[in-house]
Amino acid sequence: MKAIAILVTVMLWGFGAHAADFTSRTIAAEDRASLIVTEGTVRVPESRTGAASDSIELAVVRIARSTTPSASAHVILAGGPGDSGVSLVLGLARRGGAPLLDMFDGDIVGIDQRGTGASVPNLRAPRAYGLPLDQPGTPQAWLPLIEKTSREVAAEFSGRGIHLESYNTRESADDIDAVRRALGYERITLWGRSYGSHLALATLRRHAKTIERVILANPEGPDHTFKLPSEVDAVLERMDELVAMDLLPLMRDVLGRLERAPVHVEVPHPLTSQPVRVGIGRFDLQWLTAQALGDPRTAGTIPVAYLEMSKGDFHRVAQLVIVQRSRMGGETAMKQMMDLSSGATAARRTRIEREAVRSLLGNAINFPLMSLGNAWGNPDLGDEFRQPVRSDVPVLILAGDLDPRTPVENGRDIVKHLPNGHLVVLENAGHQFDLFGSPQIRELLEQFLHGRKVTTRRLEVPAPRFTSPG
DSSP: OOOOOOEEEEEOTTSTTOEEEEEEEEEEOTTOOEEEEEEEEEEEESOSSSSSOOEEEEEEEEEESSSSOOSEEEEEEOOTTTOOHHHHHHHHHHHHHHHHHHHHTSEEEEEEOTBSTTSBSBOBOOOBOOOOSSSOOOHHHHHHHHHHHHHHHHHHHHHTTOOGGGOSHHHHHHHHHHHHHHHTOSEEEEEEETHHHHHHHHHHHHHGGGEEEEEEESOOOTTOSSOOHHHHHHHHHHHHHHSSSOHHHHHHHHHHHHHHSOEEEEEEOTTTOOEEEEEEOHHHHHHHHHHHTTSHHHHTTHHHHHHHHHTTOOHHHHHHHHHHHHHOBOOBHHHHHHHHHHOOOHHHHHHHHHHHHHSTTTTGGGTTGGGOTGGGTOOOOOTTTTSOOOOOSOEEEEEETTOSSSOHHHHHHHHTTOTTEEEEEEETOOSSOOTTTOHHHHHHHHHHHTTOOOOOOEEEOOOOOOOOOO
16 A cells, blocks of 8 residues: 655654654555554653753654544553564554554554664664573673673763663653653553553653553562562462472472582584583573563473473473573663663562572572662662552553563552552463453453443463473
């Protein structure tokens, strides 16, 4: 379909006389619905707290059925931090088509948050840490390498005149409101998933009068950036109930054996097919398991992997170790700065350290983030930022009971401060679940969006498919 180019100039209120130019085009969704895509940039201050500041650009997309904007809009906040909100919204619109826009009943807006995607500057820093393969992994061996790389990347961005301390969730929350004003909406509905929910809550705290409703999937509150090892244990216990084997005793046995005697395995490198000698210790397995729990596709392989290792077969895990160590790196300075500046209260840090001592996976879920503050200049928004968000705005929270990163307890912490908040526990859902593909979840969303009372408190979704030993 031929694109229709429409040039729209929008004055960004609150930031001098800077303007943003947008162009519009039509696209066809998979159901052949005709959608109008408006794309452009909005300029905002890099810092709103300094006496003087450069400006940065936020890439923005709007999906609509008409060239006339709707009275309100739905703003989709990507997770990560560092994922592209523009790509997320474009993908949703193409796949969802007319039914999705009917459910939203208004324009849909995506934003590449400061420092990521098509926004300028982009803080992407794909620098591998260079972790050796032939020795078992430990925090003590890895942290000096990770800190060195982090300091180098931070220095490079600072040398380009980028103020890394300005890339934090408080500034991003004000960016959301700046985009709202630039596009001319009086009120918006916020959708946030994982880190996106963290940003949505920060925006609700600072700009509640402009927020119609909020939907939080995989909730992360103001003091939830660093994860609790006890919540990881709770997910493993829940998984133990779902598999036809004694998973937890098996895991303790394998981890205990690796602690006493790490193993070395020679396997073909997944990329070069050349033989590589790989050292595997207890921490390697703790870290790999913590990462695998974040996705039901990989979580489903955990039982059979431990069963293989209990029989002395470490070949499958050795190849995973090669891939993970080779890939492990900074990725984007935006993610490091956002997470470290949100940080944690002293009480939560103390609780994490106390729980890690007796947790099956230790504190692997937070590695290496919790140890990188010094390397990135100790960014910190302070404990005032980490206080609970209190608001009368209607909020719907969806949390999975197989999610160790944004667990159900996060939702309970958040909702008790929201008089018009409602928490729905999704049984068998992990950190990645299909928000729009389930008819039951879509029904909940439609009830909430249309102002009807949501009474459902628990909803069962299909359990993960666990790989069999065969």
